[in-house]
Amino acid sequence: MPQAGPDQGEPNRDVSFGAAQAQPGEGLSIRFDGRGDRLLSLGAINGVLKLVTAGIYSFWGKTEVRRRLWSFTRLNGEPLEYTGTGRELFLGFLIVFAVVVLPALLGGFAVALLFPGNRSVLLGYQITVYALFFFLVGNAMYRARRYRLSRTRWRGIRGALDGSAGRYGWTYFWTLALPVALTLAVIASQIEASMWSFVLTLPALALPMLLGKHWGIVIAGILATLWVMPWRANLLYRQITNDTRFGDQALRYDGGVAPLYQRYLFTWLGSTALYAVALLGTLLIANHYGVLDLSPDMPDVPPAPGPVGEPMPDADPNADITDEGEPADKKLPPAAGIGIGALWLLATLAVAVVTAWYRARQMQHFAAHTHLGAASFRSTVTGKGLMWLTVTNWLLGMSAILMAVALAALLMFGLTASGTVALPAPPDPGMAAAPGATQIVMTAFAVALVVIASTIATTFAQFRSARYFVSRMQLDGPVDLAAILQSSSHGPRRGEGLAQVFDLDAF
Amino acid sequence: MPSDPRQPFLGATYGRYSDGRSALAHDVNVSFGLTGLQITLEHGAPVVWSYGSLNAGEPLRPTAVDVLLSSSEAPGASLFVPGLDFANALSTYAPQLTARAERWRHTRPWLVLVGAIAAGIALIYAAGWSPIKATAGLLPETWRERLGDEARDSMVEGRALCTDGAGSTALLKLSERMSKAAGRDKPFRIAVYDWSLMNAFAVPGGQIVLTRGLIEKSQSADEVAGVIAHEMGHGIELHPETGIIRAIGLSAALELMMGGSGGTLGNVGLVLAQLGYTRAAEAEADLVAITVLRSSGIAVKGLGDFFKRVADMEGESGGLSKTLKPFTILRTHPPSAERAALVRRQPGYPATPALDAQAWDELRNICKTTQKPDARSPAPQ
Numbered sequence: 001m002p003q004a005g006p007d008q009g010e011p012n013r014d015v016s017f018g019a020a021q022a023q024p025g026e027g028l029s030i031r032f033d034g035r036g037d038r039l040l041s042l043g044a045i046n047g048v049l050k051l052v053t054a055g056i057y058s059f060w061g062k063t064e065v066r067r068r069l070w071s072f073t074r075l076n077g078e079p080l081e082y083t084g085t086g087r088e089l090f091l092g093f094l095i096v097f098a099v100v101v102l103p104a105l106l107g108g109f110a111v112a113l114l115f116p117g118n119r120s121v122l123l124g125y126q127i128t129v130y131a132l133f134f135f136l137v138g139n140a141m142y143r144a145r146r147y148r149l150s151r152t153r154w155r156g157i158r159g160a161l162d163g164s165a166g167r168y169g170w171t172y173f174w175t176l177a178l179p180v181a182l183t184l185a186v187i188a189s190q191i192e193a194s195m196w197s198f199v200l201t202l203p204a205l206a207l208p209m210l211l212g213k214h215w216g217i218v219i220a221g222i223l224a225t226l227w228v229m230p231w232r233a234n235l236l237y238r239q240i241t242n243d244t245r246f247g248d249q250a251l252r253y254d255g256g257v258a259p260l261y262q263r264y265l266f267t268w269l270g271s272t273a274l275y276a277v278a279l280l281g282t283l284l285i286a287n288h289y290g291v292l293d294l295s296p297d298m299p300d301v302p303p304a305p306g307p308v309g310e311p312m313p314d315a316d317p318n319a320d321i322t323d324e325g326e327p328a329d330k331k332l333p334p335a336a337g338i339g340i341g342a343l344w345l346l347a348t349l350a351v352a353v354v355t356a357w358y359r360a361r362q363m364q365h366f367a368a369h370t371h372l373g374a375a376s377f378r379s380t381v382t383g384k385g386l387m388w389l390t391v392t393n394w395l396l397g398m399s400a401i402l403m404a405v406a407l408a409a410l411l412m413f414g415l416t417a418s419g420t421v422a423l424p425a426p427p428d429p430g431m432a433a434a435p436g437a438t439q440i441v442m443t444a445f446a447v448a449l450v451v452i453a454s455t456i457a458t459t460f461a462q463f464r465s466a467r468y469f470v471s472r473m474q475l476d477g478p479v480d481l482a483a484i485l486q487s488s489s490h491g492p493r494r495g496e497g498l499a500q501v502f503d504l505d506a507f
Numbered sequence: 508m509p510s511d512p513r514q515p516f517l518g519a520t521y522g523r524y525s526d527g528r529s530a531l532a533h534d535v536n537v538s539f540g541l542t543g544l545q546i547t548l549e550h551g552a553p554v555v556w557s558y559g560s561l562n563a564g565e566p567l568r569p570t571a572v573d574v575l576l577s578s579s580e581a582p583g584a585s586l587f588v589p590g591l592d593f594a595n596a597l598s599t600y601a602p603q604l605t606a607r608a609e610r611w612r613h614t615r616p617w618l619v620l621v622g623a624i625a626a627g628i629a630l631i632y633a634a635g636w637s638p639i640k641a642t643a644g645l646l647p648e649t650w651r652e653r654l655g656d657e658a659r660d661s662m663v664e665g666r667a668l669c670t671d672g673a674g675s676t677a678l679l680k681l682s683e684r685m686s687k688a689a690g691r692d693k694p695f696r697i698a699v700y701d702w703s704l705m706n707a708f709a710v711p712g713g714q715i716v717l718t719r720g721l722i723e724k725s726q727s728a729d730e731v732a733g734v735i736a737h738e739m740g741h742g743i744e745l746h747p748e749t750g751i752i753r754a755i756g757l758s759a760a761l762e763l764m765m766g767g768s769g770g771t772l773g774n775v776g777l778v779l780a781q782l783g784y785t786r787a788a789e790a791e792a793d794l795v796a797i798t799v800l801r802s803s804g805i806a807v808k809g810l811g812d813f814f815k816r817v818a819d820m821e822g823e824s825g826g827l828s829k830t831l832k833p834f835t836i837l838r839t840h841p842p843s844a845e846r847a848a849l850v851r852r853q854p855g856y857p858a859t860p861a862l863d864a865q866a867w868d869e870l871r872n873i874c875k876t877t878q879k880p881d882a883r884s885p886a887p888q
């Protein structure tokens with residue numbers, strides 16, 4: 001045995017390492033070994049560099065975060081290694097941007113030009129694009145996982161995902177699209193002719209509107225769609241797990257669906273209730289802002305820029321209504337939009353909390369039936385722990401952004417109140433006076449603060465999630481390390497461009 | 508601790524080496540040689556990994572407690588060395604592995620690029636050339652007119668077009684007179700909409716929109732002509748088209764900056780509605796307006812009276828419409844008074860009224876007959 005010990009100038013050999021020559025069939029310990037104290041500076045540095053390079057550095061920043069998180073993850077005391085590079089991510093993003101995003105943008109512009117003022121065509125185009133993106137999401141997730149696995153090594157042995165991204169993407173798509181399409185078809189059959197023009201101008205309000213009139217159908221639709229979720233999750237997990245490789249060894253999943261449904265009732269009903277409440281809230285907000293009917297206190301339509309560069313003082317606020325009767329096109333005033341957005345944000349958080357216990361159970365079930373050779377995984381996550389993780393991460397993000405916005409607003413206020421800067425009328429959609437130089441600088445400053453704050457918050461959230469999940473994962477049973485051989489495939493050449501563009505990052 | 512960082516690290520340290528062919532590992536001794544790391548396995552000669560060829564699993568930080576190394580000279584192999592002394596010493600022998608070196612290496616090319624682009628943009632604007640405006644000028648006429656139609660429709664929002672025959676004729680005559688004076692063979696298309704707000708705006712493609720409110724509140728045809736001249740100024744200088752391209756460019760740039768997660772371009776109509784102008788653009792339009800009025804033989808006094816009246820109205824309501832009241836504290840001075848002053852300073856020239864008394868009367872009644880936008884039948888004459 002080679003000599004190595006404390007008297008060889010190595011004062012602190014960590015005795016928690018397993019022996020290098022593990023006996024055939026020894027366990028593999030999984031630990032998360034890292035502290036979050038340096039992540040603040042990493043996040044801040046990444047944020048600043050992202051700003052000065054107009055966002056391009058974000059690919060390298062993301063890579064450094066991953067390298068750190070991977071090296072916190074220890075098997076038998078030795079870290080995982082992330083061998084991806086920022087350049088790979090950058091190139092992947094460029095390709096997808098040029099091939100997918102840019103044509104979609106230009107297509108939208110072309111449609112707007114060729115069919116000016118035709119709302120239905122524009123709406124149809126947008127729906128088609130979203131459907132296409134939805135079709136590609138599963139594909140993108142698979143590719144992202146494949147890239148990350150192929151860039152993960154332990155003792156030099158690579159991971160891999162040996163399967164078809166298209167097949168996974170298709171499964172991801174149809175298992176959700178089918179129930180949703182059926183539900184929408186039933187709902188559409190209930191929409192009266194008079195409501196169709198309304199649906200076309202404000203599609204986002206169609207469902208809440210129907211909730212008011214045919215709440216039974218809407219609720220039934222949500223229930224039906226959510227009912228298939230456990231089955232869908234199981235199917236997708238099985239597909240992707242059976243494709244996963246560690247070296248030349250495959251993971252194996254043999255779990256069934258029944259145990260999932262045994263714990264699903266509360267989550268199922270709870271989520272449905274929350275979504276119904278959110279829809280109802282949307283309806284109420286829209287109603288309050290007068291978008292749905294012709295109440296006399298309808299807010300001013302923002303006037304266009306006039307010859308003086310600002311909207312003319314209007315002596316008669318109700319002139320629009322009393323003069324001409326009903327305005328032909330309805331628009332959602334900004335305040336309503338913000339209210340509805342906030343409502344759905346809260347709803348999403350609430351759903352995450354309500355589903356936490358079921359998700360923990362699902363994770364335990366998946367892990368227990370995932371095998372590497374003769375060994376099986378075991379996850380000890382709890383519902384309460386998941387809920388707490390979700391809530392705290394969310395609070396972290398929100399407070400970071402709010403602090404940044406508050407700071408920026410304070411600075412802006414201070415500078416203008418002291419007379420240092422003269423501010424022209426602030427820009428609003430449809431209002432006059434596009435921002436002058438001062439305003440651009442102010443906005444840029446606020447954006448900069450928000451970018452840095454959100455980068456820090458995201459980095460922390462990723463770290464906390466990784467720490468939670470990894471530290472609660474075990475591998476029970478013997479693993480024959482000598483039998484795990486390096487695989488010959490090297491995985492994709494470039495990074496997960498599609499996932500970048502759709503922003504599908506867990507880590 | 509060696510005081511001279513170049514002194515070889517005293518003694519060897521324990522490491523774990525994997526050849527990358529299987530998941531097994533071997534205990535090894537690791538020491539700092541002159542040119543690279545010396546790795547001694549149990550049997551066999553020591554292997555040397557030169558410092559320049561080293562790669563770390565994670566950028567080396569001052570607080571690192573262990574290191575995972577690989578080398579381009581030995582693809583697939585990896586070496587795990589616990590101990591913060593080793594990690595510290597390694598950063599002096601192989602400084603390219605430190606976090607700071609890595610970040611700088613990756614940032615530098617982009618800083619250079621961004622700097623070059625910023626310098627280029629600064630140069631362009633210093634030279635007075637506006638590439639956005641040049642691009643705007645390249646757009647074909649039909650595209651601009653279509654854009655203009657859509658912008659107009661999204662701003663008037665279904666209000667009726669004023670189509671009284673006599674009034675329309677008067678307006679057309681005025682437009683032809685002023686467009687010819689402005690050097691345009693194709694006259695500006697001017698439309699009046701049944702909108703009580705006092706407003707006027709120019710859209711791409713040589714189109715100007717006036718409101719009933721503007722005409723009702725104007726006290727002479729010269730005032731209306733002044734407003735038309737100002738809007739013609741915007742149109743001649745391609746401000747509407749430039750604004751659109753700038754807005755689209757900003758959206759696309761923002762999207763790129765957010766790494767693709769900044770949201771889609773969104774409603775194109777909303778983009779088109781962002782036809783706000785910078786102060787420079789307003790000033791430019793004012794100057795062109797004065798020229799157009801002079802060439803048309805219409806007195807600039809009308810435009811000045813209009814600005815003065817708006818300045819008075821702004822003074823009444825505290826300088827802002829009620830929607831902007833919360834921001835009153837941010838206003839420092841009313842711009843309209845300035846522009847009235849600019850007009851007053853202009854030297855006089857021989858002028859005739861923009862419209863004779865009868866034509867002015869007809870124009871004031873242009874909204875007697877209106878046509879709703881979705882009506883396909885021609886307006887009654």
